[in-house]
Amino acid sequence: MITGVKRLLLFAAIASVGMTGVAHAADGVPGVDVSNWTGEIDWPAVAAGGGKFAFVQATEGTNYRNPLFDSQYGGAAAAGLIRGAYHFAQPHESDGRAQADYFLQNGGNWVSDGLTLPGVLDLEDNPYKERNGKNTCYGLSVQDMVAWIKDFTAKYYEATGRRAIIYTTTSWWRTCTGDSKKFAANPLWLARWGSEPGELPKSWKNYTFWQSAEKGPLVGGQNAFNGSESALKELANPPAEVRVSGRAKGRTSYSVTISNTGPHPVTNVKLSGRAFGGQRVVKAPGCKFSGTAVRCVVGELPRGRKATFTFTTKPRKAKGTVGMYVTVGSVKLTLKAR
Structure with missing residues (x-):
C-alpha cells in the first residue's frame, strides 16, 4: 500500500529572503521597536520618515502588560504601519505555555487584517540578575531552555496558526540553548548592533528582521526587514x-x-x-x-x-x-x- 502527503498553497506562497551562512548588511525595509519606555509616539512622523513596520512590547512574564500598548499598537496601524507585538520572556517565573497564553490574551494574538505580523518571543540576557539572582540564562539548563521555548512557540502556533518570531542574539542563543537547531521554522529577528548582522545562530540560514541599533533616526530601536515591502506584507498576510x-x-x-x-x-x-x-x-x-x-x-x-x-x-x-x-x-x- 502507498500513502501520500502533500501541501497546497491556495495563493502565492512567501518566498524565502536573505543570505545564507554569515549574513551581510542590507538596507532592507526600515522599521522600529518600542516599549513603555519610549512613551507617546508621533506615528505619522514615523511613517513620513520612511518607517514601514513597528514592533510594540505587549507583555513580560505573566504579570506585566505595557500600559501604553493600546495607544502605541493602534497608533502604528492608524498611521499605515504593519505592526506586531512582542513578549519579553521570563523563563524562570512560569512555563512557556503559560507565558504564551498571557501574551495571547494581552495583545499578542495574530489577526488576519493584513496589518499584523506574527507575535515575537523576545529572548535575551537576564536584565534582572541583581533582583532575581539568576544568571544570563535565568537559571535554566540548555535542555530546560529549549523545552521552554518549544512550549511557548507550540502554544502560539496552536492558537494562531502562525510561527512566532524569535528575537535573540547569536551569543545568547549559543550560551542558553546550546545553539539549538530546532527552531528553523520560526522567523528570526536578530539583535546585533553594528554595521553588519554577523554570524547567525545555527537554527537559521537567514534572518527575517535585524535590529542594528538601540536607537534609530525615527523612534525606538532601529530595525530592517530582510526583503521587499511586498514580502513584508505577505508575512503579515500569508497564504492559506x-x-x-x-x-x-x-x-x-x-x-x-x-x-x-x-x-x-x-x-x-x-x-x-x-x-x-x-x-x-x-x-x-x-x-x-x-x-x-x-x-x-x-x-x-x-x-x-x-x-x-x-x-x-x-x-x-x-x-x-x-x-x-x-x-x-x-x-x-x-x-x-x-
Missing part, C-alpha cells in the same frame, strides 16, 4: 494552506484527508478522483460518483480542522495493481494497492 494526505486501505478502500494547516479558513476546496486498474467507485459518502470518477467539495474548512473522505471500489479482477488518482487543487496523489 491545506495538507492533503491519502492511503490505500486495501484493494477496495481508499481515504483522503484534507487538513487546514494555515492561518486562514478555506472555502470551496475541490477534490476529484479516478479509479484505475479495472475498477469502479461504488461508494463515496458526501461526494458524487459515477463509474471510475468521484468528485467532492469542502464548502468551508476552519483553521486547524480537517475533512476525510472514504471511497469504496469494486475491482473487476482479483489480482493486479489497482488504485486511485486524486487531485486537490495543484496537489496530485496516487494511491496504489495490489
